[in-house]
Amino acid sequence: MSKKVIVIGASSGIGAEIAKELLKSGAYVTLVARREEELHKLVAEIPSSKYCIIKHDVSHFAEAPKFFADAIKIMEGLDEIYYCAGILEKVAIDEFSVEKDIRMLTINTLGAFAWLNSAADYFQKKNSGKIIGISSIAGDRGRVGSPAYNTSKAALNTYLESLRNRLARKGIQVLTVKPGFIETDMTKGMQGLFWLISANAAAKIILKAAANGKENIYVPARWALVGLIIKMIPSFIFKKLNV
DSSP states (O other), X not given: OOOEEEEESTTSHHHHHHHHHHHHTTOEEEEEESOHHHHHHHHHTSOOOOEEEEEOOTTOGGGHHHHHHHHHHHHTSOSEEEXXXXXXXXOOTTOOOHHHHHHHHIXXXXXXXXXXXXXXXXXXHHTOOEEEEEOXXXXXXXXXXXXXXXXXXXXXXHHXXXXXXXXXGGTOEEEEEXXXXXXXXXXXXXXXXXXXXXXXXXXXXXXXXXXXXXXXEEESTTHHHHHHHHHHSOHHHHTTSOO
């Protein structure tokens, strides 16, 4: 029987690569994204008839429960859900834009609540399932570059941990993924990136971790050391660093 999966944010980046790998493996995949045309291009690349496309802007929270229910009805069940939607707005070092901040918090965090709350409720009733959220190493500390982006990912980390602790007794896996620098539209044009890997390489690492029952991973794994060091730096020192 084919695995049944929802991928939110499947039109580009890590989400698109996760969707492609799942389709290639024979999984029945519901692809969710605002840019419907990109989803059609994606499925055209892969000889699979087991897919469903849902056009949805994750900032429209009220639509999420209905679309979630639609996906389950079409696929006749659900085994895994991946929340991959996310944006990083360009914010100047001396800029404080509430408009940009709200967009990042809405898409990176609140959209996850809207979809993953529905998934958590569904999975706890069947006593099985996997929830995977794509966060970022940027959520480990409050950095200079983009306060709202850091905050949105930190909030997502805490939300996923709360889901994990709440759902563990039901046998449900919740995986928090913290990528470093990944070759996507989000990082295009950025200078000085190191340990950069492709979105496809990241997707394969994430899928393997989900299959192996992992709960927290950095992508690639060497970022875990960076994360550990960053979290150990005292605040009075950290605020003097240009990170």
